[in-house]
Amino acid sequence: MSLIIQWFRQDLRISDNPALFAAVNKGEVLPIYILDDENAGKYKIGSASRIWLHHSLEKLNESLEHKLRIFAGDAKEVIAQLLQKYDISAVYWNRCYEPWRIKRDQAIKEMLKRLGVEAHSFNGSLLIEPWELLKEDNSFYKVFTPFYKKAYLEGFLTCNPISKPHKLMISNQRIECLDLDSLKLLPTSTWSEKVISHWQIGEEAAYKKLEYFLQNGINDYKEGRDFPDKQNVSYLSPHLHFGELSPRQIVYNIHNKVSDRNLEHFLREITWREFSYYLLYHFPELPDKNFQSKFDYFPWRENTTLLNAWQKGETGYPIVDAGMRELWQTGYMHNRVRMIVGSFLVKNLLLPWHHGRDWFWDCLLDADLANNSASWQWVAGSGADAAPYFRIFNPILQGKKFDPEGSYISRFIPELNKLPKQFLFNIWEAPTSVLKKAGITLGQNYPNPIIDLKYSREKALQAYNSIK
DNA sequence: TGAAATGTTGGGGCG
DNA sequence: ACGCCCCAACATTTC
Numbered sequence: 255m256s257l258i259i260q261w262f263r264q265d266l267r268i269s270d271n272p273a274l275f276a277a278v279n280k281g282e283v284l285p286i287y288i289l290d291d292e293n294a295g296k297y298k299i300g301s302a303s304r305i306w307l308h309h310s311l312e313k314l315n316e317s318l319e320h321k322l323r324i325f326a327g328d329a330k331e332v333i334a335q336l337l338q339k340y341d342i343s344a345v346y347w348n349r350c351y352e353p354w355r356i357k358r359d360q361a362i363k364e365m366l367k368r369l370g371v372e373a374h375s376f377n378g379s380l381l382i383e384p385w386e387l388l389k390e391d392n393s394f395y396k397v398f399t400p401f402y403k404k405a406y407l408e409g410f411l412t413c414n415p416i417s418k419p420h421k422l423m424i425s426n427q428r429i430e431c432l433d434l435d436s437l438k439l440l441p442t443s444t445w446s447e448k449v450i451s452h453w454q455i456g457e458e459a460a461y462k463k464l465e466y467f468l469q470n471g472i473n474d475y476k477e478g479r480d481f482p483d484k485q486n487v488s489y490l491s492p493h494l495h496f497g498e499l500s501p502r503q504i505v506y507n508i509h510n511k512v513s514d515r516n517l518e519h520f521l522r523e524i525t526w527r528e529f530s531y532y533l534l535y536h537f538p539e540l541p542d543k544n545f546q547s548k549f550d551y552f553p554w555r556e557n558t559t560l561l562n563a564w565q566k567g568e569t570g571y572p573i574v575d576a577g578m579r580e581l582w583q584t585g586y587m588h589n590r591v592r593m594i595v596g597s598f599l600v601k602n603l604l605l606p607w608h609h610g611r612d613w614f615w616d617c618l619l620d621a622d623l624a625n626n627s628a629s630w631q632w633v634a635g636s637g638a639d640a641a642p643y644f645r646i647f648n649p650i651l652q653g654k655k656f657d658p659e660g661s662y663i664s665r666f667i668p669e670l671n672k673l674p675k676q677f678l679f680n681i682w683e684a685p686t687s688v689l690k691k692a693g694i695t696l697g698q699n700y701p702n703p704i705i706d707l708k709y710s711r712e713k714a715l716q717a718y719n720s721i722k
Numbered sequence: 723t724g725a726a727a728t729g730t731t732g733g734g735g736c737g
Numbered sequence: 738a739c740g741c742c743c744c745a746a747c748a749t750t751t752c
Contacts, residue, residue, distance in 0.1 A: 480723080593723070644752045645724050652724090711725085715752060729749065737741090 256343040257284040257425050259336065262322070263355075265348040265378045265497035266314045267457040268422075270415035272376035277346040278419040284342070285318050285424060287311060288333075289326040289437050293358045297541065297623060300616040302585040303495075305446045306455060308439035310496050313456025315434070321424045323431040330362050337369060340429065344371060348378030348497070351531050352623045353538035381501050382410045382528050384535030394536040396638045401532070402525050410528075411521060412509055415502040449585040453492070453619065460493035461503075468507060475516040482577075482588035483662035488520070489586070491620035494527070501527070530628035533638050541611070541627040548721050549636035554606040563704050564599050565613055567666075570696075570703035572678060573653035574598050576666040583666065585619035590656055596633035597647040602710040604717060607634035635718075643718040646711050653679040669699050 260277045262285060268274065277283050289307075291298040299307060315322040325332045336342060345366055350359070359375070366373040377383050382405055388394055395401035405411055440446055454463070467488040471478070478486030493499045501524055508517055534540045544550055563569050567578030577591035587595070599610045607630040614630070615621045631637025657663055660678040664671045670678060672692040677684035682696060682703060689696065696702050 590723085597724095641723075642752090646752090648725060708726095711752095718752085725752090727749100727751070729747105731745100731747080733743105733745095735741105735743085737739105 255282055256341040257282055257427065259283075259333070259342055259345040260285045261333075261345055261347040262287045262314065263347060263497075264350055264495070265500075266310045267460075267498050267500070268314075268317050269418045269457065269461075270378070270500045270503050271348065272378050272416060273346040273348045273374070275416055275419050276374060276376065277344075278422055280344060280346075282423050282425045284323065284336075284340075284427070284429065285321060286323045286325060286336075286431075287314075288329045289324070289439075290329045290332075290358070291326070292328045293330075293354055295354065297352065297354055300618070300621045301441060301446075302449060302617050302619045303492075303621045304439040305441070305450050305585070306453075306492055306496060306619045308434065308437070309450065309455040310498060311434055313458070313498075317457065318422070319424055321426070323429050324434055324437065325431055326437055329358060330365060333362060334365065336429075337366075337371060340427070342371060344374065346374050346376070348376050349383075350379070351384065351535050353534070378500060379497055380528060380531055381405070381413065381505060381524070382532065384532045386410070387532070394532065395529075398526065398529055398639045401529055402522060405525060405528070411505060411525065413502050413505060415500060415506050448583065449619070452584045452586070455492075455498075457498045460490065460499040463489060463493065464499060464504060464507060472508070472516050472520055476519045479519070480590045480656050481662075482580075482591050483657060483659070483665070487589060491622075491625075492586070495620045495622045495625075527625060530622075530624040533628050534624040537638075540631065541623055542608070544634075544636040545631050545638050546636050546640070549634070551721050552636070553604075553717050553720060555604050557603070557605065560603045560704060561605055561609055563701070564595070564603060564605075568701045568704075569598065570682070570701040571598070571649040571653075572660075572663045572667055572670060572681070573649050573657060576657075576663045579666040581614075581617050585617065587618070588662075590652075591662075592629070593633065594647050594649060594652050596630065597641075597645075598649060600634045601643075601646045601714040602705055602707065604710070604714060607631065607636065644715065646714055648707060648711075650679045650707070667700070669694065 258277045258280050260274050260283050265271055311322065333345065363373045387405060387408065471486045471488060475486050478484045490499060490504065494501065504524060508520060537545060564578065567575035567582065569575055573591065574595050577587050577595045580591065581587045596610055599605050600607050611626055611630045614626055628637060632640045635641055635643040653663065660675050663678060673681065673694060674688065677688060681694065681700065694700055
């Protein structure tokens with residue numbers, strides 16, 4: 255009996271997996287995963303995401319009765335060899351939208367066609383596939399709100415997920431493949447263990463997290479989501495990235511359980527993810543090239559010292575540093591803080607957004623080419639429907655506004671714990687006696703501010719003016 | 723999904 | 738009593 259390949263990619267789940275559902279109806283399934291760093295090239299998975307991937311594959315393998323076959327290398331080559339060695343009649347997968355993957359998958363589809371092997375691809379990752387929603391004049395949306403409205407009216411934001419396959423018939427055939435450990439996804443440092451200790455990984459955990467969010471966080475989502483120390487955000491991003499959970503499952507469940515302004519706001523955030531994929535598809539250079547070409551002439555500067563300080567969370571601005579340390583310690587950063595540290599890098603430090611992109615790509619468990627590219631361009635002002643350049647966050651005010659008790663700051667910068675709240679956001683203005691009492695010596699155990707806010711703001715506005 | 727600069731208003735102190 | 742000034746507090750404009 256010939257085998258059906260179910261090729262898992264960014265859909266590491268059993269439920270609401272259209273390719274898998276179709277494949278199991280067809281016959282005996284051979285589930286495979288291919289770590290394809292070759293085709294990914296410079297877009298290959300970052301360090302933090304690899305840790306997640308390792309554990310997620312482990313979980314998926316459990317759900318598949320420990321019969322997930324793992325490979326590494328050029329996916330086309332891997333599949334070609336499987337076809338040569340074994341009797342395979344079809345390959346099933348859910349589509350991905352990264353430009354390098356689209357190109358690769360097209361080539362694979364052609365190869366399969368040539369060899370007379372069926373190839374079936376499905377939509378398992380998006381509510382709106384990028385070609386499904388265009389403006390009247392057939393061009394693509396470049397502004398979020400009209401995109402959102404249209405998607406809403408056309409019914410893209412309500413849907414029914416499909417169920418788990420009733421019965422999995424997974425092949426027992428002996429297949430030459432790798433074991434998970436040989437992919438070497440886990441770094442040898444203790445960093446990876448620490449990062450991952452904050453998370454539960456896999457389909458089951460993702461679903462539990464969704465349920466928890468729907469019972470708790472979402473009830474005050476509209477207001478609470480801006481406060482990094484509150485638990486009002488979903489924390490679903492890494493699960494979504496690896497497809498342990500689908501946007502369809504999320505949307506289906508929120509429609510069932512809530513219906514108010516909090517729902518609307520969360521739905522908008524889910525749709526921002528769709529919009530990012532949409533932009534990436536219609537503008538494949540998004541990860542590297544300014545969406546607005548006038549930014550090609552923007553006078554960024556290069557400064558390794560400033561970049562290092564930002565990366566390590568040693569800028570001297572507590573809300574920025576807390577965010578960067580959250581990222582380093584947990585592989586995640588609260589969205590409000592992502593905007594603050596982004597604005598700081600690009601506007602106050604005047605460093606190119608690409609540096610932020612690269613650091614996030616390596617450190618975030620939820621690093622996602624579409625979201626990361628679109629969001630950094632949004633912050634920089636070079637993107638579609640981006641933040642206007644003059645919108646420059648003041649880290650002191652943002653800290654006071656969104657972490658009024660300083661609880662987020664002291665969670666990640668415990669050395670500031672003894673400092674009275676009134677000086678927590680502008681430490682350098684605290685009297686020496688206060689600093690001494692709090693055990694802080696600026697420049698020793700907490701840095702002096704690396705730039706002057708007022709001056710850097712003026713410089714940023716000048717730079718913006720220069721490309722108008 | 724900002725912040726700073728500038729403009730306006732209105733109450734209170736005071737000559 | 739009245740006008741003048743000061744300055745919060747709030748609103749509008751500008752970057």
